Amino acid sequence: MHSPLTRRGFLATGSGLAAATVLPGLSGCSALTGADSDPDTLVVHSQLGTTAPGSPTYLAALDRFRKENPGLKVKNLINGDDLAQVYETSRLARKEPDVVMVNLYDKTLAWTDVGATVDVKGYLDDWGLRDRVLPQALAEWTDAKGRVRAFPYFATNWPIAFNRALLDRAGVEQIPTTGDELIAAARKLRAKGIAPVTVGGNDWTGQKLLAQIIQTFLTEDEARHAYTTGDFGSRGAREGIEYFVTLRDAGVFADKAQGLTSDTMTTQFNTQAAAIESAMSSALAKVPEKVARHTEVGGWPLTGGAVHDKPTILRTYTLIGFWISPNGTKKIDAVEKFLRFMYRPDTVSRFIKESGRDMALRSDTLSTDFPLVAAAQRLGSTVSQALLPDVYVPPAAAQPLITATSTSFTRGTSAAKVRAALETAYRSA
Amino acid sequence: MKLGKRWLPAHLLVWTYAGLLIVPLYYFLASAFKSNEEIFAHPFALPSSFGFGNFRTAYDSADLGTAVVNSALVTVLALALTLLLALPAAFALARSTSRLASAMEKIFSLGFLIPTFAALFPTFLLAAATGLFHTRLFMVFFLPATAMPLSVVILVQFMRTIPREMEEAARMDGASTYTVLRHIYIPMCLPGIATVLLLNFLTFWNEYLYSLIIIGPDPEQRTVQVALPTLKAITGTDYGVLTAGTVLTLVPVWIVYTVLQKRMQQALINGAVKA
Numbered sequence: 204m205h206s207p208l209t210r211r212g213f214l215a216t217g218s219g220l221a222a223a224t225v226l227p228g229l230s231g232c233s234a235l236t237g238a239d240s241d242p243d244t245l246v247v248h249s250q251l252g253t254t255a256p257g258s259p260t261y262l263a264a265l266d267r268f269r270k271e272n273p274g275l276k277v278k279n280l281i282n283g284d285d286l287a288q289v290y291e292t293s294r295l296a297r298k299e300p301d302v303v304m305v306n307l308y309d310k311t312l313a314w315t316d317v318g319a320t321v322d323v324k325g326y327l328d329d330w331g332l333r334d335r336v337l338p339q340a341l342a343e344w345t346d347a348k349g350r351v352r353a354f355p356y357f358a359t360n361w362p363i364a365f366n367r368a369l370l371d372r373a374g375v376e377q378i379p380t381t382g383d384e385l386i387a388a389a390r391k392l393r394a395k396g397i398a399p400v401t402v403g404g405n406d407w408t409g410q411k412l413l414a415q416i417i418q419t420f421l422t423e424d425e426a427r428h429a430y431t432t433g434d435f436g437s438r439g440a441r442e443g444i445e446y447f448v449t450l451r452d453a454g455v456f457a458d459k460a461q462g463l464t465s466d467t468m469t470t471q472f473n474t475q476a477a478a479i480e481s482a483m484s485s486a487l488a489k490v491p492e493k494v495a496r497h498t499e500v501g502g503w504p505l506t507g508g509a510v511h512d513k514p515t516i517l518r519t520y521t522l523i524g525f526w527i528s529p530n531g532t533k534k535i536d537a538v539e540k541f542l543r544f545m546y547r548p549d550t551v552s553r554f555i556k557e558s559g560r561d562m563a564l565r566s567d568t569l570s571t572d573f574p575l576v577a578a579a580q581r582l583g584s585t586v587s588q589a590l591l592p593d594v595y596v597p598p599a600a601a602q603p604l605i606t607a608t609s610t611s612f613t614r615g616t617s618a619a620k621v622r623a624a625l626e627t628a629y630r631s632a
Numbered sequence: 633m634k635l636g637k638r639w640l641p642a643h644l645l646v647w648t649y650a651g652l653l654i655v656p657l658y659y660f661l662a663s664a665f666k667s668n669e670e671i672f673a674h675p676f677a678l679p680s681s682f683g684f685g686n687f688r689t690a691y692d693s694a695d696l697g698t699a700v701v702n703s704a705l706v707t708v709l710a711l712a713l714t715l716l717l718a719l720p721a722a723f724a725l726a727r728s729t730s731r732l733a734s735a736m737e738k739i740f741s742l743g744f745l746i747p748t749f750a751a752l753f754p755t756f757l758l759a760a761a762t763g764l765f766h767t768r769l770f771m772v773f774f775l776p777a778t779a780m781p782l783s784v785v786i787l788v789q790f791m792r793t794i795p796r797e798m799e800e801a802a803r804m805d806g807a808s809t810y811t812v813l814r815h816i817y818i819p820m821c822l823p824g825i826a827t828v829l830l831l832n833f834l835t836f837w838n839e840y841l842y843s844l845i846i847i848g849p850d851p852e853q854r855t856v857q858v859a860l861p862t863l864k865a866i867t868g869t870d871y872g873v874l875t876a877g878t879v880l881t882l883v884p885v886w887i888v889y890t891v892l893q894k895r896m897q898q899a900l901i902n903g904a905v906k907a
Contacts, residue, residue, distance in 0.1 A: 249850065253693040254873060255865040280849040283861045292845050296760035407866075469868050470672040485867040491669075 207525045207578075220606070226522040242478040244276040245537040246530075248290055248300035252281040257357070257558040271491065273535055273606030279487040293527065294319045301531035302540055307344065307352060307521035308593045309601040315352045319399070320526040322350035331541055335546050340563035343594060353524030354542055355563035358580040361411065361517035362500040362586070367396050369478040378499060380445065380514055381507070382506035392478050393454060402611030403468045404460035408436045409590070410605050412481045412503075413612075415517055416450070417590040418445030421510045421527035430592035433600060433629025435622045444625075446506055448618045461612040481517075488559030498577045502586035513589035516579075518560055519591040520563040603628035664876040671871050689870075690863060690877030695851045699859035700884060706768050706843075706855060707836040710775035712833055714783055715825065717776060722787030723813050727799075737788060743781030748841065751778075759846050766848045774846070775836050783828045790824030791817055829890040838886055856881040 209551025251261040251554040257545055262279075269277055281302055282289050287310040293299040303320065305311055314320040324345075327333045332354070333341070365378050375394045377386040377625065389399035403409050418426045420439040429440050450456070456462060457477055469486050471477040473494055480486075481503070490498060531538050544550060552568040554560045559573030563579065564628040595603060607624040616624075655676075663671050665685055686782060690696060725737050748777035756765070764770035798820075799812050807815070818825070840857040849855050860881060863874045 236732040250865075251864040252687070253865075254870055256867055258693075281851060281862050282849045283864050284866055285844060285861065286849075289844060289849055291755060293758070293766070293848065298760075298766055328722070338796050464865070466668070467672065470668050474669045474673045476673070483867065489868055612809070 230466040246278045246300035247302045249252040249304040260558045261356040273543040283442040299528045303526040353526040357522035358520040358561040358563040361483045362579045364482045365461040366478045368497040389455045398457035398477035401457040401468045401471040404463040408465040415589045416447040437449040444618045461609045484561045488573045511588040513590040516586045600629045639663045659800045686872045686876035690873045694859045699856040703855040709772045714776040718783035726791035779832045
């Protein structure tokens with residue numbers, strides 16, 4: 204019996220398959236390896252580029268930058284929520300991108316300390332871009348050792364959105380500004396089958412609102428201490444937790460809030476199933492026009508003994524910054540060109556006008572096509588500002604705190620148990 | 633044919649089970665044509681429009697065309713390499729009666745015990761050390777390594793069912809070892825090969841963690857499983873678009889599954905007749 208596949212034929216087939224395997228792989232390999240090491244290619248790693256708010260504007264800006272700098276190639280790497288993890292492994296392999304666009308939160312808080320990204324203070328001054336940045340933004344991006352972690356870019360307002368039409372339908376005449384008014388409004392809304400305050404009690408939106416409510420009785424310094432150390436035993440913190448529990452057990456939050464997410468929250472508000480939400484700018488920009496035209500923005504209602512004199516909102520300037528990697532310092536001329544372009548007033552204006560983004564940079568442009576975003580920008584001194592704890596929560600405690608949030612939003616959980624859950628999040632970290 | 637009343641409970645159970653399977657499938661397909669508002673407000677209602685807007689957005693935003701090509705490239709090459717390595721290994725183990733072969737077979741089986749996460753860091757170090765980090769090539773080498781335990785164990789069992797007399801007859805006709813493998817064992821093991829191909833195809837195509845870390849986020853190289861999550865935004869996901877993207881990436885899986893499943897059934901019948 205003669206075999207058509209001889210030993211030589213078998214080996215040849217194997218070699219052919221191996222070559223077929225290697226060649227396309229190698230061609231792909233060279234694409235990225237080349238980009239990493241090619242001084243004429245700037246590699247940017249971003250969360251923008253698909254469906255995230257601001258993506259179309261960002262991609263258009265990149266195209267324009269390419270046209271203005273024909274000799275400089277730009278490679279855009281895109282990740283979603285997993286960007287930080289992917290960047291860290293790239294850095295370990297010394298193949299990290301030159302510029303990273305991500306917020307200051309959780310893992311990224313440690314990047315400057317461990318050398319994963321560089322202090323940009325010198326570049327900010329040398330390139331004359333410091334004056335473009337809002338002072339509050341610069342302060343938030345500066346760490347305890349005076350290093351500026353990244354070039355600030357996106358900011359966000361986080362007001363409370365009230366659906367005026369639903370409140371009217373339930374017989375609530377005024378936007379609630381006190382805890383009692385909020386509880387009364389919640390009862391009337393529930394009687395009409397409308398969920399009062401919708402919130403993602405199972406994720407970061409719930410964590411932020413819980414932090415905001417606890418701060419009703421905390422000064423900025425006390426809040427900073429509580430969220431840095433995980434000590435919620437102070438009188439103010441305990442009163443804040445009590446206030447939250449009172450509101451929760453009075454039915455202020457949507458049913459089963461402990462299981463809701465940011466997506467269900469925005470959908471409940473946008474479909475008018477709920478009357479009130481704590482919404483950041485990017486969510487406000489997505490409120491449908493028919494809902495937006497009878498929506499008002501304001502602050503979270505206070506109660507007797509509060510340290511704030513006006514309802515509170517959250518505001519942060521740490522949403523997206525341009526971090527420079529050690530690889531980026533080797534192509535610093537290209538990075539400079541890119542950042543100068545992104546900081547240019549016309550580029551910044553496009554993000555405000557086209558995408559309704561709040562910026563950490565100076566600009567006179569208003570988000571006129573996004574009325575709720577513009578209204579939040581104009582809130583000014585009519586509201587008081589609570590501290591966003593993101594920069595102060597140790598990275599290891601960030602996720603456990605979100606888990607503790609879900610416990611806190613579960614009806615019947617006592618104030619003592621809420622406090623214990625919050626403190627355990629720090630201890631277990 | 634008239635069915636007796638005693639079959640009624642069985643029919644009820646079967647149709648209930650079929651219904652339970654169809655409901656999520658319907659929800660999944662219907663959601664691909666809806667907006668977020670429709671999905672959340674009326675999850676089981678028919679879509680108000682059957683336009684392909686969500687599919688277009690998903691395809692363009694996540695660059696799914698390139699991602700599908702990348703996934704196909706990695707999966708097909710890894711499958712080829714898996715068979716190239718597993719077939720001779722299984723052949724040798726199935727034919728040998730030595731203690732060493734028995735020990736080797738047990739070592740292959742031990743591969744099942746390695747948890748995916750435990751291998752991540754050493755694998756990453758290997759990719760970095762070989763200069764193959766951020767390449768699809770590393771995944772083409774890596775995926776067969778993970779698939780060897782299952783592939784070898786399955787193929788060994790199939791090859792052991794082949795009567796030794798078949799090989800002896802071929803040997804008397806002057807067949808070499810490679811001829812025996814090529815003309816006796818491989819044709820008679822087609823059910824096993826189809827099974828290995830099908831199981832590994834599903835595993836390779838759906839692999840996420842290693843593809844994310846090793847291949848990375850470059851749209852020119854990333855696989856569908858890495859491209860799809862970019863449609864999810866922390867500040868508000870468009871679930872209609874995300875579902876449409878998922879449907880698009882499932883089409884190749886469905887086609888391959890259907891084709892291979894038929895082949896596997898045919899091969900099973902053929903194998904049984906031959907044996």
